[in-house]
Amino acid sequence: MMQVWSGLFLRTRNEAQLAAVLAHEYVHYQNRHSLMIFREARRRAAGASFMAMFGLIGLLLAIGQISAIFQFSREQEADADAESVGMLTRAGYDPNEVPKIWEQFRAEADATAVARGTKSRKDKNGGLFASHPPTAERVAALTAEAKKIPVSATWQTGETQYRASLAAFWPSFIDDQVKLNDFGGTEFLIDYLARTGWTPALNYARGELYRARGRPEDLKAAAGFYHDAAVAPEAPVEAWRGLGLSLLRTGDQPGGQAALKTYLERKPDASDKSMIAMLAGGTQ
C-alpha cells in the first residue's frame, strides 16, 4: 500500500516532482523490495542472534550483521531513485526536476534550523541504521542520472496544472503546517508559494504563522499581514479574527475590538463566537 501524506503536496512544486516520488515508491513495489528485505533480514538474523551469545565481541559482530541489512536497504533506495528517473522521462516529464525535490528538502531543513537556532538536520539520516542514503549524495546521483538522458523539447514539469489542481487545498495544508511549530520551515514553504505574488490567503497564512510564534515583534508583523489580507474582497474572514487578536495582544484595544466585531459580522456562526464577542467588548 502506498500512502501519500498531505504535507508532500506543499513540498513538491509541480507534477514532475510529485510523479517522481510516486515513481520511486512504485519501483520498490515493482521490484518487490520489501520481500527481499524480509529475506535478507531472515538470512542474517539467525547469525546475528547466534553471535550475540558470545559476549561483547559477539555482540559487535551481531550489530555488523544487522547494519548490513540497512546497507541492503540503502542500496534499494538508490535503485529506486535510478529507475524512477527513467520512468519519469518515459511519462514525458523533465527528469531534472527529481534532484530538485531533495535540494528543496535540504533548503527547508536549513530554514527550520536557522529559525530554531540549531544545526541543520539536512544530513542526518540515522547513521549505521539509516535506511535512506544521505541527501547530498542522493542529489548528486540523481543529477548525474538525469544528465545521462538526452534533452527533449517535449519535456514538461506540469507546474501550471499542479498549482491549479491544488489551489483549493492550500489553505488547509498550510494551516496544518503552521500548527507544526516549525517557523522557519513553514515560512520557507509559504514564501515559495508566494513567489508569484502575495495573495490574501497567503498573507493570512503568514499572519497565522507569526501570531503563533507570538513574540512582540511577531504580533506587530502579524497584524500587518492580516491587514494586507483583510482589505482584499476575497480574503478569508478569519483574517479579521487574526487581526483583532494580534492587535489586542499588542495593546491596541479599540483597533482589536473593531476587527473582531467585523469578523463576527461576517461570520455570525463562528464556532468561537461567544469568546470572540466577549473579547470584542460586546455582549453576546
Add this chain to the structure above:
Amino acid sequence: MTRIWKLAAIGAALGLAATPAVAGFKLVPKGTPIAVAKSTLTVTPSVDWNRLGARPGRNAESWTLDGLTLDDLTFYSGIDNDATLFRDARKKTAPLPRFNSTMLAPDIAQLFESSYRVSIGTSLMSIDGVEPATFAGKPGFHFTYTFVIQGEEVRRKGEATGAVIGGKLYLITFEAPVIHYFDATRDAAKNIVDSARI
C-alpha cells in the same frame, strides 16, 4: 516498515527483552480536597480516581478511572511564561510551542492544539468551540476538541477549562474515546473542574 525494522534491530542488538514501563498509580480518595501537580490548585473528587505517578510535565499531573487511554484527566497547573504545556520530549526535532502570558483564550486553544499535533504526530485534530467560563472563581475559558492519534483509528473527544491567573496558565482537560467512555466519565471529570480552587 523501516522504522519497525530499526526498532527490532536495536532491540535485538542490545539483547533486550521488552519490559513495559511500570506505571505506578496512587488512589485519590473521593470527598477529600487535594492539591494537584505540586501546586496551589486544589480539587475535590466526587468518586475515587487513580493518579499516575509519572507526570506528563513539570507542572502537570494525570488522573484516570479506567486507564489513561480510556479516560484521561490532566491538570496543567501554573504554566509559566515561555514554558511548554508538557515535557518537551523531542526538543531537537519536534519542539513544542510555548505559553506566553499575553495569550488570549483563542491563542491558548491554538497552543493546546499545536502541542498535541506535534507530540502525537497527528493532523487529525480540531478545536470545536471556545467560550467564556469561570475557572476556580476567576474569569476563564472553556473549549472542546476532537483528535485521532497517528496510526490509530480511535476517535477521541475532550474538553478543557482554564484561566490565566497572575500570568500563569491553569488548565484542566478531560479526554476519552467518543465511543462510550467520554459520556460515561464526563460527569465525574466535570465535578472535579467545578471543585477547582486556587
